[in-house]
Amino acid sequence: xxxxxxxxxxxxxxxxxxxxxYPRARSALLPLLHLVQAExxxxxxxxxxxxxxxxxxxxxxxxxxxxxxxxxKRHPVGEYHVGVCTxxxxxxxxxxxxLAGLRxxxxxxxxxxxxxxxxxxxxxxxxxxxxxxxxxxxxWEFFDNMTPDSxxxxxxxxxxxxxxTLPRGPQRLCTWREASRILAGFxxxxxxxxxxxxxxTLAGLRVAREHGxxxxxxxxxxGTxxxxxGTxSGEGGQ
Amino acid sequence: xxxVLTPVLTAHWDEPDSFxxxxxxRHGGYQALAKAVTMPPEDIVTAVKESGLRGxxxxxxxxxxxxxxxxxxxxxxxxLVVNAxxxxxxxxxxxxxxxxxxxxxVEGAIITSYAIKAxxxxxxxxxxxxxxxxxxxQAVAEAYEAGYIGKDILGSGYDLxxxxxxxxxxxxxxxxxxxxxxxEGFRGxxxxxxxxxxxxGLYACPTVINNVESIASVPSIVANGAAWFxxxxxxxxxxxxxxxxxxxxxxxxxxxxxxxxxxxxxxDLAGGVRAGxxxxxxxxxxxxxxxxxDEHLDVPLDFESVGAAGSMLGTRALQIxxxxxxxxxxxxxxxxxxxxxxxxxxxxxxxxxxxxxRVLGRLEQGEGTEEDLEKLLDICDNILGRAFCALGDGAxxxxxxxxxxxxxxxxxHQKRGGCxxxxxxxxxxxTGSGR
Numbered sequence: 001x002x003x004x005x006x007x008x009x010x011x012x013x014x015x016x017x018x019x020x021x022y023p024r025a026r027s028a029l030l031p032l033l034h035l036v037q038a039e040x041x042x043x044x045x046x047x048x049x050x051x052x053x054x055x056x057x058x059x060x061x062x063x064x065x066x067x068x069x070x071x072x073k074r075h076p077v078g079e080y081h082v083g084v085c086t087x088x089x090x091x092x093x094x095x096x097x098x099l100a101g102l103r104x105x106x107x108x109x110x111x112x113x114x115x116x117x118x119x120x121x122x123x124x125x126x127x128x129x130x131x132x133x134x135x136x137x138x139x140w141e142f143f144d145n146m147t148p149d150s151x152x153x154x155x156x157x158x159x160x161x162x163x164x165t166l167p168r169g170p171q172r173l174c175t176w177r178e179a180s181r182i183l184a185g186f187x188x189x190x191x192x193x194x195x196x197x198x199x200x201t202l203a204g205l206r207v208a209r210e211h212g213x214x215x216x217x218x219x220x221x222x223g224t225x226x227x228x229x230g231t232x233s234g235e236g237g238q
Numbered sequence: 239x240x241x242v243l244t245p246v247l248t249a250h251w252d253e254p255d256s257f258x259x260x261x262x263x264r265h266g267g268y269q270a271l272a273k274a275v276t277m278p279p280e281d282i283v284t285a286v287k288e289s290g291l292r293g294x295x296x297x298x299x300x301x302x303x304x305x306x307x308x309x310x311x312x313x314x315x316x317x318l319v320v321n322a323x324x325x326x327x328x329x330x331x332x333x334x335x336x337x338x339x340x341x342x343x344v345e346g347a348i349i350t351s352y353a354i355k356a357x358x359x360x361x362x363x364x365x366x367x368x369x370x371x372x373x374x375x376q377a378v379a380e381a382y383e384a385g386y387i388g389k390d391i392l393g394s395g396y397d398l399x400x401x402x403x404x405x406x407x408x409x410x411x412x413x414x415x416x417x418x419x420x421x422e423g424f425r426g427x428x429x430x431x432x433x434x435x436x437x438x439g440l441y442a443c444p445t446v447i448n449n450v451e452s453i454a455s456v457p458s459i460v461a462n463g464a465a466w467f468x469x470x471x472x473x474x475x476x477x478x479x480x481x482x483x484x485x486x487x488x489x490x491x492x493x494x495x496x497x498x499x500x501x502x503x504x505x506d507l508a509g510g511v512r513a514g515x516x517x518x519x520x521x522x523x524x525x526x527x528x529x530x531x532d533e534h535l536d537v538p539l540d541f542e543s544v545g546a547a548g549s550m551l552g553t554r555a556l557q558i559x560x561x562x563x564x565x566x567x568x569x570x571x572x573x574x575x576x577x578x579x580x581x582x583x584x585x586x587x588x589x590x591x592x593x594x595x596r597v598l599g600r601l602e603q604g605e606g607t608e609e610d611l612e613k614l615l616d617i618c619d620n621i622l623g624r625a626f627c628a629l630g631d632g633a634x635x636x637x638x639x640x641x642x643x644x645x646x647x648x649x650x651h652q653k654r655g656g657c658x659x660x661x662x663x664x665x666x667x668x669t670g671s672g673r
Contacts, residue, residue: 021401023315023358024441029423030406034365055423068425068581069406071365083366087327088525088571089485089557094665125409125575127366128324128333130484130557131491134666140368147667168337169369182372183365183404191376194369196256201334203491204481205248207507213241215249215478216469218462 003039003046011039015054018185025055029065031184033072038180042073071183078113079175080158083124083137084151090126093133094147099123101148102155118159131200139179141169144198169194240470240496242503244478246458247451248494251338257373259380262341268386270457274349275394277460282353286456288464290476295321295412295449296329296523296552297628298475298541305354305446307436314443318351318359319421322374322450323405323412325364326524327575328555331480332450334492336363336370339454340377344400346453348386349460351398354446358399362417365404375402409579413627414447416581427583428627451480471497475540479554485520486512486560486664498543501556502535515560519643523552525572526632528639529565549639562668564659565644566651569636570598576633587630590621594637601648604656611641611648 003011014035019028029051036047043066045059052059066072084099085091102121106114113120129135132144136151143154144167157164164173170190174182182188208214255261262268274282287302308316320343324332336343343361351359361378363371378400381387387400403421410416411426418440420426439445455477459467468476475497481504484490488509495504501520511517517532522539528549530537537547544551559568577591597614600606618634625631641648650658662668 024422026423027403027421030420031404033406034404065423065425069408071405071407086571087575088568089328091571092559092563092568092661092664093485094667096661097665124366125579126325126327126329128330128364130328130330130555131482133484133490137366140366142367142369145666166369170372174368179368182368182375183406185375185402185404187372187375187379191369191372192258196254196338197251197334200489200491201338202252203483203489203508204243204493204495205245205252207493208241208243208245211242213243213245215244215246216240216466218466 003050007039008050011035011050014184014186019054021185026057029055029057029062030069033066034180034184037072038177038184041177042076044074073111075111076113076117077111077176078118078120080119080138080173081176082119082121082155082158083127084121085125085127085133085135085137086123087126089130090134095134098134098136098146098148098151102151105152106155114159116159119155131203132198138164139174139176141166141173143167166194168198242499243493243495243507244470245494246478247335247339247342247454247480248492251334256338257340257377259341259377259384262339262345266461267341268345268384270461271345271348271386272392274352274460275392275396279353279355282349282460285464286353286459289459289467290464290471290474291452291455291459291467292475292541293449294451294455294479294553296326296526296550298551301448301452304436304448305350307434308354308444308446309437312444315358316354316356317440317443317445318347318354318356319417319440319445319447320347320359320361320450320453321412321414321417321447322361322363323417324450325409325412326526326553326555327572328482328484328521328524328557329553330482330484330555331492331553333367333370335450335454335480336374340373341381342454342457343374343450344377344381345386346456347400348381348391348398349456350446350448350453351400352391352396356446357397358401360401360403360421360440362403362405362411362421364411365406371402371404378402408581409575410581410627410629413629416627417447418445425581427581430626472538472540472542474542475551481539481554481556483508483556483558485558486515486563487558488512497551498538498540500536500538504556505535505558511558511560515562518559518561518563519565519640520559521552521555521557522549524555525557525575526550526628526635527552528635529643531643549635560664562659562663564602564657564661565640565647566598566602567657567659567661569640570595570602572636573598573633576629580629580633584626584630586621587625587633590617590625590630591633593617594633598637601651602657604651604654606648606652608649608652611645615641
């Protein structure tokens, strides 16, 4: 069944904007799929038909792309989609135990939502936060240095609506559909919230400061004082 | 004598507002751009060539040379595509960089676009890092507003449009030609090379694809000069890079140092392997680089030395595993990853990774035989150099290197009829883990 006129009137201006970013329309396909995922919570046949129609593709061409990318879901997932990293480093640091504990606690399989629709679970591959291992993602926000207990508390909080504190994200955890909209290229205005870095991110910089280590000073341009090191163009420094 | 650590990219990460335009300008941000747009574009290419900067995404190809391959005198538009699809297991440097100082990347992207005469550039950032996507989106918006992107940048007459594009979950899209297919709206599968992207890249137009850290290094080279950059590092591996320590180490994290630093030095700075344990094996540059052991603590971490010692510098993703870790389990899991992420385009990788998982699974369960090791090596031999792209080559690295250093441990599984290790002992919360 195609989208309602009401849904189309909401989607069309956003889709126009997305398509307008690219020299060739087909480049808009991934962000358009994020957009229909924001609309529906997953990519259903209507969403595929919509993307195909907007880009002049066949539905099978779009479906072939959808099935290639793990972030596109063909079935509903939870309002909060939880990903546990079980690539080697996180797995060894405890990701395997975290995933096993959550599976048992929630009683769901991969990508399957709980009966209340609140939480779904999958194992994810390396999410580029290995210095915070083991890592859990919720709607693609980082939850660092997790344990089976803290992971269980996290999903319980997600289900009960308790306040969730994001270690490296905005003040409020957005929903799966809200996250998909940001990925389609429509910011939610929360970029300035949350810290600039986690503790491991700063580990080397701290050591450098303790020892007074820095990159060599930049050569002084004619007629100016030598610049301190460690800055892009020689101003400031520590 | 250069200092042990040389924070440049990471120099201001500890300032709480480091991701804002105001903070970036406080430290001279966008002054390199102001300088660049007064220079002939060719001079910037020359400066980056002379700096010796080599690609920081793993392959280590000279960045300036890559830019120099763009054909001259054609009427097709040029494109810059920034590869921000960081997903090589163990690699975790670009994501914190974009979270803390996205303007460093944005300024580098603008200067690079100017140098290669591109009217349009894309930052392809992986989708699974929402707050990083927000920060990059905001930095680009701020740069537009400040007149650093858009029409007639800083009065130079140069116009640039910069688009943030998010991926959707596929490791293979970090391969540059697969990334291009993905950016064109297709399944992310690698293309046959040649033609290389410099000749026929995005929309079959001349395209430069560079890693985040490479691009973020450009403003400092333009501002401080090629000689300044080349004064750090080794003869053939010049400059600084971010080294990412993770796993069984007391203080994991990001350490920015000249290329050529050793793991022994970095481990010392990071408080060593976690208390009460000793180093067993490690990756110098992500899971696709053959593992090293405690024999290799003094190998200088530069492209040449790591290569000569039998591995690759890769992305400087130093994943540290102590003696509680089962190497068979570790390798099986990496191989499962490659099986899952194989795009399916070529047979050696698609079928080879599938069968390696079966054989490794059997070995890990203690149901394998010594012949299985030979079978694994034979499969590796049929993937290495025969796969369509580097994913296949990467998939064999952990298998062959672990059999080389830990053959007995594979056989011990068979003798015992199971894994001799307790997974609980390896966790971050294990008693006496020192964390």
